[in-house]
Amino acid sequence: MNFDFTEEQELLRKTARDFVDREIMPYIGEWDAKGYFNKHLIKRLAEVGFMGVCIPERYGGSGMDYNSLAIVCEELERGDTAFRTAVSVHTGLNSMTLLQWGSNLQKQKYLTPQAKGEKIGAFGLTEPGAGSDVAALQTTAKLDGDHYVLNGQKTWISLCDTADHFLIFAYTDKSKKHNGISAFIVERTYEGFSSKATKGKLGIRAGNTGEIFFDEMKVPKENLLGKEGDGFKIAMAALDNGRFTVAAGACGQIMACLEASVEYCHERKTFGKEIGKHQLVQQMIAKMEAGLQMSRLLVYRAGEMKNKGARNTRETSLAKWQACDFANKAADDAVQIHGAYGYSNEYPVERYLRNSKAPVIYEGTREIHTIMQAEYVLGYRKDKPLTHSLPPWKK
C-alpha cells in the first residue's frame, strides 16, 4: 500500500493550512467564546473547493480522491472542530450519499449546487429517543398522492439553522423495523419545516447544532432517495463516509494539541528547566505523537480502500474509534501540560478538550465502535457486499 502523498495533495495540504491560519486561527477564540457560527466561512470554504472535495467535476466538485478529503479535514480541525464538522455533514454524510444513491435528477437538482457550495446539506438521523438505536426513531412519512407527509423531530443536527437541504430518515412502514425506514431529501423552504439551535453546548461552540421539526410537511415523491425501505442501508453507507472525515479531523485535533504543547514545553520553566525536559511531560508528548501517527495510518488505509471501491465499514469504524479516542486523550494531556493556564481560554487547549468530546459521541459512540470491532473479530458481524458502488471520485 502506498502512503506517499502526490504533489497535488501536498499542495492541497498547504492551501488548507494557509486557509486555516488566515481565516480561522485569528478569530476562532472569539467565535468560540461568543458561540458564533460564521456561516460566511462556509462560502469561503466553497470558493477554495473544500465543500466538494471528492465529488466528481461533472457534478461541480473538485474531483479529488478520498485521502485528499482526509487532508482537508485534518487541516480544518487543526483550526476548529466546527468547520470540519460542517464538511463532514455537508460532504461526507449528505453529498456523497446523494452521489451514491441519488437519481440523475436528484444529482442535478441537489448534488451539483451542494458540491459547488451554493447550497448547504445536512443529515438528520438522530431523534430525542433514537441515537445509537436508529430503529427507535419516531418520525413518519406517509404517502399521499404525489407527495409524502412527514411528521416528527430530529435533534443534535449539525448545521440545523444553516443548511438548505437535509437528508431525513423516517418510517414509511414501522412494522418492517429497519427495513421500513426510508430516506428523503428535504428543503428548508418546505412548509411545516422549522429549526432551533441548541444552547449551552460543552464544545463546538463556533458551530451550529440543534433541532429540526416537521409538522405535516409535504415532500415531493421524487425526493425519496433510493427505494422505500432503503433508509437504514443509506444511513449506514453515509456513516461510512462521515466517520472517515471525523477520523481524519481527529488527526488535525492531535496536531493542534501537539503544536500548542510543544510551544508551551519550550516556554514554561519549572525547577530550573523547560518543562519539556521533564520525562513525565515527554511521555505525554510522545503519546500524542504516537496517537497521531497510528490514527493517520488507519485513516489513510481506509481512504485507500475507498479509492479502490472496497467495502471499508470495519476499517473506517476502527479509524474513527481510535483517532477520536487519541484526540480526546491528546487534548486532556495538552491541558495537563499547560497546568492552570490550560484551564483558561488564554490558551486554545481548553477549547480542544471541549471540542474533542463530541467526536467520541457522534457518528457512532466509542461503545458502538468497540462493539462493532469485537463482533467483527468474533465473527458475529459480517459485512454484506455493497448494493450500490462507492461514490466514484474520479473526474
Ligand SMILES: Cc1cc2nc3c(=O)[nH]c(=O)nc-3n(C[C@H](O)[C@H](O)[C@H](O)COP(=O)(O)OP(=O)(O)OC[C@H]3O[C@@H](n4cnc5c(N)ncnc54)[C@H](O)[C@@H]3O)c2cc1C
Ligand atoms: C455536536 C454533535 C453534533 C451532532 N450532529 C449530528 C447530525 O448532524 N446528525 C445526526 O443525525 N446526529 C447528530 N448528532 C447525534 C449523534 O450522532 C448521537 O448523539 C449519537 O449517535 C449517540 O446517540 P445518543 O446521544 O442518543 O446516545 P445513546 O444512544 O442514548 O447512548 C447513551 C450511552 O449509552 C451507550 N450505549 C448505547 N447503546 C449501547 C449498547 N448497545 N452497548 C453499550 N453501550 C451503549 C452509548 O455509547 C452512550 O454512552 C450529533 C451529536 C453531537 C454531540
